[in-house]
Amino acid sequence: MTRRRFLAAAAASVGLGSARAQEPFLARPVTLWLPWPAGGGTDLSMRVLAEAASHHLGTRVIVENRPGAGGTLAMPVLQQAAPDGHTIAQMPQTVFRAPHTQKLLWDPIRDTTPIIQLSGTTFGMVVATDSPWRSVEEVFAAVKARPGQVSIASNGVGTTPHVVLEELMLQRGLSYIHVPYKGAAEQALAVAAGQVMAAVGSTAFGPFVDNGKLRLLATFGEQRSRRWPQVPTLKELGYGIAASSPYGLAGPRGLSPQLVTTLHDGFRAAMLEPAFAAELARSDQELAYLGPADYAQACREAFAYEKRVVERLGLARQGG
Known part of the structure; x- marks a missing residue:
């Protein structure tokens, strides 16, 4: 290869690398896993949110359902997913309770990166x-x-x-x-x-x-x-009892701060759109926003709280 051709090839390689570096990280659709059946209140509101978020993120947000096990079946998906921003899931309150009542391979604190709290169920x-x-x-x-x-x-x-x-x-x-x-x-x-x-x-x-x-x-x-x-x-x-079930979105463990910010900003903008608020109202829900840091703290508090509840009710699992 002549010196001129070598330099041209090197320049092309640098240009390709620079273009790749500037590509949006969400070049593929984002999959939002829901642990509830299709057609239910949460499913309908999350689909409205996903459609709105697609516009703000610049890529499609696809909703997938994994119902059953009290709303915990999206957790194994998060545990196994790559932390590249393309796999997220809804986090209902049950994911913080289940590890205290049964032996599971996943942990809601260890295996997730909280992104945003959205609302709470009545x-x-x-x-x-x-x-x-x-x-x-x-x-x-x-x-x-x-x-x-x-x-x-x-x-x-x-x-x-x-x-x-x-x-x-x-x-x-x-x-x-x-x-x-x-x-x-x-x-x-x-x-x-x-x-x-x-x-x-x-x-x-x-x-x-x-x-x-x-x-x-x-x-x-x-x-x-x-x-x-x-x-x-x-x-x-x-x-003497008052109970609600706040929920939000989380990604896999190891999601970078940059990806968290991008996903948070996209879904934050989507949740403020009138269509989402109207859909929440149909299920008797209201907005209950928390950003990544506050939501992460709320998740830790929920995990500790649920441990106390199941112990009080005698529902705690036995053994290690």
């Missing part, structure tokens, strides 16, 4: 409209009168509504039949059809309440729901 207890029960106390009275015979559905073993129900039953020394489902839509249909007698879960079953197929007996938050201001909270009814 929970409640429902019965069919033709049910004779018109209050939470009447449900407990029926459980007391028929030990181990009253069936109550939840949105999964170890989910926040299930843990709340277990605590309420434990306080009263009551036994019931727990029927876990993968999502609120399945629960709502089961209660409305008489397959189960009551249900606790997210108020994504709101349309069934609004169309008169289900009766909402109580919500689990600190304050009454804006959507159903006439419905009392468990706390004001004297049960």
Whole structure:
């Protein structure tokens, strides 16, 4: 190779390397894993968010569903994914509880990089409209009168509504039949059809309440729901419990600060769009933003809090 050709080839190589260095890191679509069924309230709101984020990130955000196991099945995906910004997942409260109740190969603190907190889920207890029960106390009275015979559905073993129900039953020394489902839509249909007698879960079953197929007996938050201001909270009814389930997005362990910033900024802009807020409202949710550092701290606090809860309820796993 002549000196001139060598220099030309070297210059071309430098130019190619520079062009590659300037390429956006999100040259491929981003996959957002959801641990809930397609068509549910969280799925619908996350798809609206993903579409908006696609415009702000300059690449497509694809939603994939892995329902089951109380909302924890996206965690193994994060654990195995490369920290290149192309794989992220929703982090529900159950991922901070599950490691304390069963032996798992993943850890929600060790194996993730928190990106942004988005919102929080509102929970409640429902019965069919033709049910004779018109209050939470009447449900407990029926459980007391028929030990181990009253069936109550939840949105999964170890989910926040299930843990709340277990605590309420434990306080009263009551036994019931727990029927876990993968999502609120399945629960709502089961209660409305008489397959189960009551249900606790997210108020994504709101349309069934609004169309008169289900009766909402109580919500689990600190304050009454804006959507159903006439419905009392468990706390004001004297049960001493208020529960919500904040959630956000996280990437794999080792995600660089630059990638975190890019993803955070894209989803932060998306969550502020009116379409996302409107979709959240349909599921009785509100924005609950936290940035990467604050969200990481909230995750650590949630992990410690859930450990105390499962130990108090006697749900902690045994052994190492």
